[in-house]
Structure formats: C-alpha cells, structure tokens
Amino acid sequence: MSQILSIPRPLVRMNQWTIFLSVILTWLTGEVWILIIPLIANLMGVLFNYNPVMKFARLFLIKEGKSYVPEDVTQQKFNACIAIACLAFGLLSFLIGWNVLGYVFTVMVALASFIAILGFCIGCFLFFQIKQYQYRRSLKNS
Numbered sequence: 001m002s003q004i005l006s007i008p009r010p011l012v013r014m015n016q017w018t019i020f021l022s023v024i025l026t027w028l029t030g031e032v033w034i035l036i037i038p039l040i041a042n043l044m045g046v047l048f049n050y051n052p053v054m055k056f057a058r059l060f061l062i063k064e065g066k067s068y069v070p071e072d073v074t075q076q077k078f079n080a081c082i083a084i085a086c087l088a089f090g091l092l093s094f095l096i097g098w099n100v101l102g103y104v105f106t107v108m109v110a111l112a113s114f115i116a117i118l119g120f121c122i123g124c125f126l127f128f129q130i131k132q133y134q135y136r137r138s139l140k141n142s
Contacts, residue, residue: 006070007054014057015041016113019083023090023110027103032094035106039087042080051080079116079123083109 019038026034038053045051058065090105112122 005073007073007076008058008061008065008068009071010061010068011054011057011065012071012076013117015045015051015053016117018053019087019113020110020117023106023113026094026106032091032102035087035091035094039084039091042084042087046077046080046084075121075124075127078127079121082123082126083113086112 015038018041022034022038026032041051041053045054061068086105086109090102090109093099093102093105115122
C-alpha cells in the first residue's frame, strides 16, 4: 500500500505566515526585496522539494511530524506555484515602477495566505475545482 506524501500543518502554517509577513513588511518599509525570501523558499520547495522556511520550522516541532494534521504535498506545490507567480509578478511590478500592479499581486498573495492561516485554503479550493473539471471532462470523452 502506497503512502500519500504529506507535510505537517505547522510547517505549512509557518510558510503561510512567512509569505504574509513578508508582504506586510514590504508595504511598511518600501523594501521590495523582502519579497525574495518567500519567493525563493517556495521556488526551492517546488523545484527541489526543499523549502528552507519549512526546514527551519521543523526544528521547533514538539511532536513527531506524523502526529500533526497532514497537508497534501501535491496541493501545497500547487499553492506554492500560485504564490510564486504572485510574488514574482509583484516584485517585478514594483521594480519597474508599476506600483499599482505590484500592490494587486501582493494583496492577492497576502490575502490568500492570511485566509489560509484562518482555515480556508483558496489554492486548495481552486485545485479541487480543476480536478473536478478534469474528471467531468474525462466522463464526457469516454
């Protein structure tokens, strides 16, 4: 029997807080380079299965990782891809002086991360809807 790969929820929450707080700090200080922290961490997580924020947070887990509520790796990578896009477009927009667009992208990622912290994952909802669409389409085609 194969085991579904998962990430302990506290590590996912730490990543969400990192995204949220980085965006808030960027707005407060005007230092757009702060967005690089969650951008690179999530990019490394998607490309190399190594998110330094989560690796650092793992040091502070009190219980064994398996005893926490699991978060699906595939969904987390999907969410990370959305966060990467928003952070990258936000950073790029700020750097070229398109501040309104920079705020649009950073507001989206900050809201999504904060709403996820509160318990509803917008990325997971989108992932589910895409999977439902693919399934319904496969039924039509067969």
